[in-house]
Structures are given as C-alpha cells and as structure tokens.
Amino acid sequence: METDVLVIGGGNAALSAALSAREQGAEVLIVERAPKFYRGGNSRHTRDFRIMHTHENEYMIDTYPEEEFLEDLTRVAGGEINQHLARLIVRQSEQLPEWLSRQGIRWQPALSGTLHLARTNIFQLGGGKAMMNSYYQSAREKGIEVWYDSMVEDLTIDGAVFQAAKVRTKNAPTTMVKAKTVIIASGGFEANIEWHRRYWGAAADNFVIRGTPYNQGNVLEILLRNGVSQVGEPNSFHAVAVDGRAPTFDGGIVTRLDSVPFGIVVNKDGRRFYDEGEDFWPKRYAIWGGLIARQPEQVAYSIIDRKALGNFMPSVFEPISANTIPELAEKIGIDGNILGETIESFNKAVRPGNFNPSELDNCRTEGLTPQKSHWAVQIDDAPFYAYPLKTGITFTYLGVEVNEQARIKMENGQLADNMFATGEIVAGNVLRRGYLAGFGLTMGAVLGRIAGREAANAIK
Ligand SMILES: Cc1cc2nc3c(=O)[nH]c(=O)nc-3n(C[C@H](O)[C@H](O)[C@H](O)COP(=O)(O)OP(=O)(O)OC[C@H]3O[C@@H](n4cnc5c(N)ncnc54)[C@H](O)[C@@H]3O)c2cc1C
Structure with a gap:
C-alpha cells in the first residue's frame, strides 16, 4: 500500500491536516485506531474553539484581540510559553471559523446570560460529535480514504526519514503502508494506565480518563524511541x-x-x-x-x-x-x-x-x-x-518537538525530512503546563492546516 500523505489519528488535528493536504492535491490516507462509531478521539467530546477576532459576529460577541489572547496564554502557563509559536497560532485562529465552515462545521449563535465565553470562544453546533461527522463527510466528499479500527503498531524510520507504518486492521492482515510524508495526530498517552503507573504507582489505577480509551500513546513512544526530540513534562497532565x-x-x-x-x-x-x-x-x-x-x-x-x-x-x-x-x-x-x-x-x-x-x-x-x-x-x-x-484526566503534556511548519525535530537538532505532527501530541511545544479553554482544538486545527500544507508541498 502506498500513498502521498499518511495521517495517523482521527480527531480534529488529523482531519484538519488531511483536508489541508488534500486541498494541495495530495493523495491522503487516514488511519484511525477507533471503530467508526468511536472515531474522533477526544475531539468528539469538545464544545468550543478559542478564536482571536477583531469584529463582533453572529457567533462571537465583542472582540478578542491578539495581545489579550497571548496574555491569557502566558498567564495560565506561568510564563513558560513558546511566544513565537503561540503568536502564530493565535493569529491564524482568526481564519479558522471560516475554513471550518467550509468543511461543513456549523456554529452555535452566541448565548447570553451566564455563559460569557462567547467573547473568546466559538461553540460548535451539536458539539464535538457533530463537528467530527462534518469533518469525515467533507473528507469523504474530497476523496480522502479512511481506515477505521486500524492501529499503527510500528513505524519504519531511517534517521530523520519516515519510510512506512505497520498497520493492524481488525479482521484483516497487517499492512505495511508506505507514504511520501506522514502526519502524526494520535493524541497523548492519557488513556494508558500502565504509563501513568510509572509516575504515580498504584494510584494510577484509581484515575478516570475523561476521553477516548484509544489514546494509548504508542505512536508517541515509537517516535521517542526513534530519536525524535521530546517536549513537555512526562508526568504532568490536565x-x-x-x-x-x-x-x-x-x-x-x-x-x-x-x-x-x-x-x-x-x-x-x-x-x-x-x-x-x-x-x-x-x-x-x-x-x-x-x-x-x-x-x-x-x-x-x-x-x-x-x-x-x-x-x-x-x-x-x-x-x-x-x-x-x-x-x-x-x-x-x-x-x-x-x-x-x-x-x-x-x-x-x-x-x-x-x-x-x-x-x-x-x-x-x-x-x-x-x-x-x-x-x-x-x-x-x-x-x-x-x-x-x-x-x-483530560490530556497529557508529553509530546514531540515541532517547528513552525509543524515539522518534527530530531534529538540531534536535525529537522525530519518528511514527518509532521499536530494536535495534542505537540501541545507541550506551546504550553508546558496550564490550559486555556478551547485552545486544544485551536492549536490542533491551526497546526493541522499547516502540517497538511507543508506535507503536501514537501512532496511537490
Ligand atoms: C471531556 C473533554 C472535553 C474537552 N473539551 C474541549 C473543548 O471544548 N475545547 C478544546 O479546545 N479542547 C477540549 N478538550 C481537549 C481536546 O479534546 C483536545 O485538545 C483535542 O481534541 C486533541 O485533538 P487531537 O486530534 O490531537 O486528539 P484526539 O481528538 O484525541 O484524536 C487522537 C486520535 O488518534 C487515534 N489514535 C491513537 N493512537 C493511534 C494509533 N496507534 N493508530 C491510529 N490511530 C491512533 C485515536 O483513536 C484518536 O482518533 C476536551 C477534552 C476532553 C477529554
């Protein structure tokens, strides 16, 4: 099996990357570990994106300027923030609602009363599940192939070059998928109780995982084992x-x-x-x-x-x-x-x-x-x-280092030839701790769009 761009994961970050790569004309395959009904990872539990905007509209009241958004991020992170990457995400968030609308995602008109978030955040009509359904519908219409119930078990990486992924699909033989570029959007390791035990001992057995059981962090672990540079505290979580x-x-x-x-x-x-x-x-x-x-x-x-x-x-x-x-x-x-x-x-x-x-x-x-x-x-x-x-537990902070093109960095400082990453697996590049409501989706979609474009351009 061969494709141009292989996208690993099936949530907000993966779908925005896949659609963006397709916009550039690349052939795209999405490999989602969950069965179709559970597709969409933690993204299907979400409600809102945090969006910078300078004019009021039907969905967001007042304004939320770039500097205020950045200050909010810096405050929650206790100052430990990659200002450059954060600014890029904040700025590009402004175009997200329009691009997402083109993928069929619909928005909830701003509510009045006690829910004040309509100034800083835009809410998906129907929540995360409806958003994911729209994303997948758009992917289908644009000819993106999706494999459900398909887990990436291993990656063949030669130095800083991705070669192939070993994919196990339920009730099917294991496939080696070769791709010219790969985008990794497989989330954190929050659902992996064994991994939490490394830091928390037996206490981890009493944790509740708020989201998908499929985010076990195995792709993260494979990347780190293959010399990819690590970011974020291994033992910290939201x-x-x-x-x-x-x-x-x-x-x-x-x-x-x-x-x-x-x-x-x-x-x-x-x-x-x-x-x-x-x-x-x-x-x-x-x-x-x-x-x-x-x-x-x-x-x-x-x-x-x-x-x-x-x-x-x-x-x-x-x-x-x-x-x-x-x-x-x-x-x-x-x-x-x-x-x-x-x-x-x-x-x-x-x-x-x-x-x-x-x-x-x-x-x-x-x-x-x-x-x-x-x-x-x-x-x-x-x-x-x-x-x-x-x-x-909502999510973990440990992830892989990327640059502003969402290109993965290796431990030795080299940039990967054809490996990109977005979403929760790169969250630690911007925030080492703390969290701002709606930023997870915004970061995943902004970097997803960049990763998709860059992955497709790398082939050209
Ligand atoms: C209850 C809850 C509510 C939240 N609400 C919000 C909100 O309103 N706004 C917000 O911004 N953030 C919210 N978050 C955080 C948000 O969910 C994440 O920041 C965001 O969804 C991460 O997107 P992602 O695409 O990186 O990961 P996910 O959406 O989790 O997707 C990861 C995907 O990778 C797949 N996968 C994992 N391993 C493999 C493998 N080996 N092979 C193939 N596929 C694999 C999974 O099946 C999954 O589809 C919430 C989180 C939770 C738990």
Missing part, C-alpha cells in the same frame, strides 16, 4: 474533579462536578485538604484532579447542604443524601465522628458576609487550616449531600 461514579473511560464533559466552591471537600479520612473557595471555579477546577490524585485512595467527597443546591450546574448522577451528618458519613463510608468534627470546626470558623456566587465574596473562614477564602457558608441545613470525586 485533570479535573469528576464524579467518582463516572465510567473509567469516555465519560466526557458531563461527569465534571461544579459543587466544590459551595461546600467543603474532605478526603477518605474525613479531613479537608485545600481551600475550596480560592478563586472562581473555572479558574480552579483544573487543579482539583491533581489534588485528589494525592489523597488516600485518590478519592474525595464534596459535601454540601440544601442551601447549596441550585448554585452549580446540575450533576449527571444524583448526590448521595441524608438527613444527618452521621448518616451521610455512613453512606459514603467515612468515619462519622471525624466528618462531624470537620464540619463543626468549619461552621465555627465561618465569618458572616454577603454570599454572592458571581463575585469573590466576603464569606470566608477565620482561624481554620486550610482556610476557605470565599463562599464559606455554614453546612447546617438538612438534607445533606455528598458527591464522590475522582481524578479525571
């Missing part, structure tokens, strides 16, 4: 607090829990371990995955009372409820005396204030460790509720 009853894989966006700022969070021993009201939840939710990962048995419980219900997005699973704290403690399997003491000392430390969930209010504790800085209200109004929380 993780949020998800409902402890979520499935181990693919629970998606709905299993996230937003109750934390409106009560307290205790570990298995019934003790608090972090300030639940440190800042607005959208700015803090991403640290709770890591915090819970460091607690005994990697589990925690968000405890609230009747007053708090209605302050946060409804949960997909019903909370566990009880009329007394000892009864609640028994239901969640933690020591009733300790939980009682924790709640009593919290209630005593709460200082009166004006509770206001839409601002950093003055409801806080005094003389309590850890303190609760905002939205601290006594837990005293039955029924009482508990949500079990677990670490829900």
Whole structure:
C-alpha cells in the first residue's frame, strides 16, 4: 500500500491536516485506531474553539484581540510559553471559523446570560460529535480514504526519514503502508494506565480518563524511541474533579462536578485538604484532579447542604443524601465522628458576609487550616449531600518537538525530512503546563492546516 500523505489519528488535528493536504492535491490516507462509531478521539467530546477576532459576529460577541489572547496564554502557563509559536497560532485562529465552515462545521449563535465565553470562544453546533461527522463527510466528499479500527503498531524510520507504518486492521492482515510524508495526530498517552503507573504507582489505577480509551500513546513512544526530540513534562497532565461514579473511560464533559466552591471537600479520612473557595471555579477546577490524585485512595467527597443546591450546574448522577451528618458519613463510608468534627470546626470558623456566587465574596473562614477564602457558608441545613470525586484526566503534556511548519525535530537538532505532527501530541511545544479553554482544538486545527500544507508541498 502506498500513498502521498499518511495521517495517523482521527480527531480534529488529523482531519484538519488531511483536508489541508488534500486541498494541495495530495493523495491522503487516514488511519484511525477507533471503530467508526468511536472515531474522533477526544475531539468528539469538545464544545468550543478559542478564536482571536477583531469584529463582533453572529457567533462571537465583542472582540478578542491578539495581545489579550497571548496574555491569557502566558498567564495560565506561568510564563513558560513558546511566544513565537503561540503568536502564530493565535493569529491564524482568526481564519479558522471560516475554513471550518467550509468543511461543513456549523456554529452555535452566541448565548447570553451566564455563559460569557462567547467573547473568546466559538461553540460548535451539536458539539464535538457533530463537528467530527462534518469533518469525515467533507473528507469523504474530497476523496480522502479512511481506515477505521486500524492501529499503527510500528513505524519504519531511517534517521530523520519516515519510510512506512505497520498497520493492524481488525479482521484483516497487517499492512505495511508506505507514504511520501506522514502526519502524526494520535493524541497523548492519557488513556494508558500502565504509563501513568510509572509516575504515580498504584494510584494510577484509581484515575478516570475523561476521553477516548484509544489514546494509548504508542505512536508517541515509537517516535521517542526513534530519536525524535521530546517536549513537555512526562508526568504532568490536565485533570479535573469528576464524579467518582463516572465510567473509567469516555465519560466526557458531563461527569465534571461544579459543587466544590459551595461546600467543603474532605478526603477518605474525613479531613479537608485545600481551600475550596480560592478563586472562581473555572479558574480552579483544573487543579482539583491533581489534588485528589494525592489523597488516600485518590478519592474525595464534596459535601454540601440544601442551601447549596441550585448554585452549580446540575450533576449527571444524583448526590448521595441524608438527613444527618452521621448518616451521610455512613453512606459514603467515612468515619462519622471525624466528618462531624470537620464540619463543626468549619461552621465555627465561618465569618458572616454577603454570599454572592458571581463575585469573590466576603464569606470566608477565620482561624481554620486550610482556610476557605470565599463562599464559606455554614453546612447546617438538612438534607445533606455528598458527591464522590475522582481524578479525571483530560490530556497529557508529553509530546514531540515541532517547528513552525509543524515539522518534527530530531534529538540531534536535525529537522525530519518528511514527518509532521499536530494536535495534542505537540501541545507541550506551546504550553508546558496550564490550559486555556478551547485552545486544544485551536492549536490542533491551526497546526493541522499547516502540517497538511507543508506535507503536501514537501512532496511537490
Ligand atoms: C471531556 C473533554 C472535553 C474537552 N473539551 C474541549 C473543548 O471544548 N475545547 C478544546 O479546545 N479542547 C477540549 N478538550 C481537549 C481536546 O479534546 C483536545 O485538545 C483535542 O481534541 C486533541 O485533538 P487531537 O486530534 O490531537 O486528539 P484526539 O481528538 O484525541 O484524536 C487522537 C486520535 O488518534 C487515534 N489514535 C491513537 N493512537 C493511534 C494509533 N496507534 N493508530 C491510529 N490511530 C491512533 C485515536 O483513536 C484518536 O482518533 C476536551 C477534552 C476532553 C477529554
């Protein structure tokens, strides 16, 4: 089997790269590990792209200038950012909605009310699944071949030159696919529990993977073994607090829990371990995955009372409820005396204030460790509720180094002849840590378009 451009992966990054290469006239084959129904990796769980824009339109309100976007990125990354690459992505994000519309992707008109993201982010109509369906439809119309249920098991790389990929397709013989250029868009290793065990030991067995089970990182591992330069911290990931009853894989966006700022969070021993009201939840939710990962048995419980219900997005699973704290403690399997003491000392430390969930209010504790800085209200109004929380991993940061043409760099500093990469597998080139909502898709599609164009041009 031979083709011009082989694209490995089947999400946003892969499809934007494939379509872009096809626009340049190249023959393209996409190899997607998942079966057709599950095609689209983590991209099918997404909702929005972060887009720079200088004029209001039907889908995005106000403006979001280049400098503000860059400042936002720099802030979340704690200053550790590749400014050059980041600026290129920010600038080219402006053209994305129009190009994606040409691939059939449709957008949700800007919402008013409490969802303010319409200034910085554009939302796909129908979410990630609809977006992926449009991408694949466009690929079919343009004559791009797609192999589902097909896993790249190995790559033949000679120095800095890609030769062929060994592809195992379900119920078919293994095929060697030769290609003039290859674009790797196979995501991170977030679904590989064995790999997480290297850094987290047995704790990794208690992690929940929010997205696809197919992102096992085997192509990443093959590249690194073949002398490709590595970026990003191997042991760092983006993780949020998800409902402890979520499935181990693919629970998606709905299993996230937003109750934390409106009560307290205790570990298995019934003790608090972090300030639940440190800042607005959208700015803090991403640290709770890591915090819970460091607690005994990697589990925690968000405890609230009747007053708090209605302050946060409804949960997909019903909370566990009880009329007394000892009864609640028994239901969640933690020591009733300790939980009682924790709640009593919290209630005593709460200082009166004006509770206001839409601002950093003055409801806080005094003389309590850890303190609760905002939205601290006594837990005293039955029924009482508990949500079990677990670490829900979104993505990993370890990846391969690329330049501004999305061309892979080798450990020895040489640029690969015919290997390109985009999407989550290159995220560490821009951000080493931190995350800005909607940036994952934007980065994957901007670099995807570049990778596709460059891969096709390299053949010419
Ligand atoms: C629940 C959830 C919600 C999210 N919401 C957003 C959002 O709204 N906006 C945003 O910007 N980001 C969001 N993200 C992050 C976003 O999903 C990623 O940044 C983005 O989808 C990565 O795109 P990708 O194409 O690189 O990877 P993916 O979409 O994960 O695609 C990787 C593909 O590679 C395939 N693959 C893996 N190994 C192999 C192999 N060996 N052979 C062949 N194929 C292989 C997989 O099957 C998969 O199709 C969210 C993530 C999750 C989990």
